[in-house]
Amino acid sequence: DGGITQSPKYLFRKEGQNVTLSCEQNLNHDAMYWYRQDPGQGLRLIYYSQIVNDFQKGDIAEGYSVSREKKESFPLTVTSAQKNPTAFYLCASTLGRSRTGELFFGEGSRLTVL
Amino acid sequence: AQTVTQSQPEMSVQEAETVTLSCTYDTSESDYYLFWYKQPPSRQMILVIRQEAYKQQNATENRFSVNFQKAAKSFSLKISDSQLGDAAMYFCAYRSGVEKSSGDKLTFGTGTRLAVRP
Numbered sequence: 001d002g003g004i005t006q007s008p009k010y011l012f013r014k015e016g017q018n019v020t021l022s023c024e025q026n027l028n029h030d031a032m033y034w035y036r037q038d039p040g041q042g043l044r045l046i047y048y049s050q051i052v053n054d055f056q057k058g059d060i061a062e063g064y065s066v067s068r069e070k071k072e073s074f075p076l077t078v079t080s081a082q083k084n085p086t087a088f089y090l091c092a093s094t095l096g097r098s099r100t101g102e103l104f105f106g107e108g109s110r111l112t113v114l
Numbered sequence: 115a116q117t118v119t120q121s122q123p124e125m126s127v128q129e130a131e132t133v134t135l136s137c138t139y140d141t142s143e144s145d146y147y148l149f150w151y152k153q154p155p156s157r158q159m160i161l162v163i164r165q166e167a168y169k170q171q172n173a174t175e176n177r178f179s180v181n182f183q184k185a186a187k188s189f190s191l192k193i194s195d196s197q198l199g200d201a202a203m204y205f206c207a208y209r210s211g212v213e214k215s216s217g218d219k220l221t222f223g224t225g226t227r228l229a230v231r232p
Contacts, residue, residue, distance in 0.1 A: 031218055033219060035222075040123070040224060041224060042118075042120075042205060042222040042223055042224040042225050043205065043220075043222040044222075045219055045221075048219055058219070088157065090159065092159075094218045101147050101149075101164075101209040101211075101218045101220070102149070102161055102164065103159075103161075103218070103220055105158060105159035105160075106158075107156070107157060107158050108157045108158070
């Protein structure tokens with residue numbers, strides 16, 4: 001079955017450590033997105049990529065980095081520069097300039113900083 | 115920039131009854147798309163329903179329907195015959211229909227948590 005796989009589901013990090021969240025899709029989608037979800041704040045866009053080897057900052061990119069070396073993969077690194085990294089992270093993808101614009105989501109990764 | 119507002123942090127409905135979740139948005143564009151997503155306790159986001167702004171007819175998907183008022187920039191979700199499985203967070207989202215470099219990114223509201231009473 002096609003879908004988006006995020007790993008790990010739960011991750012604990014000590015302050016000062018970088019961590020990388022994995023996102024893999026087999027939907028042959030062109031565009032991929034990373035959102036952060038906090039209670040009471042909805043989903044906020046961190047980074048997005050429309051094609052391989054290209055990505056753009058979203059609304060809250062500070063303290064995060066991404067890469068898009070393969071169409072299927074869009075890993076997110078939460079760096080030590082991120083002041084408040086404890087959150088739920090959602091990866092999503094879409095076919096590109098589809099008229100429907102529907103996003104398909106992974107199951108998310110919960111990061112907790114100890 | 116577009117904004118999406120959900121003014122009801124929490125709602126409750128009796129099983130088999132009808133409930134309406136509110137959403138308003140702000141945009142200067144005339145071509146756009148609106149979505150309602152459901153996030154159950156499993157946290158997987160699921161598309162409930164979508165509406166194209168150029169369509170006057172309100173979208174319907176089984177027990178879910180919307181009341182799209184373009185002039186008022188309002189996009190409410192009505193859930194009929196509520197079921198226990200409808201209990202979840204519901205997010206309203208906006209996507210521009212204009213071709214631009216920002217791609218298909220969605221702007222989300224803050225969500226409404228719906229509880230269903232048995």
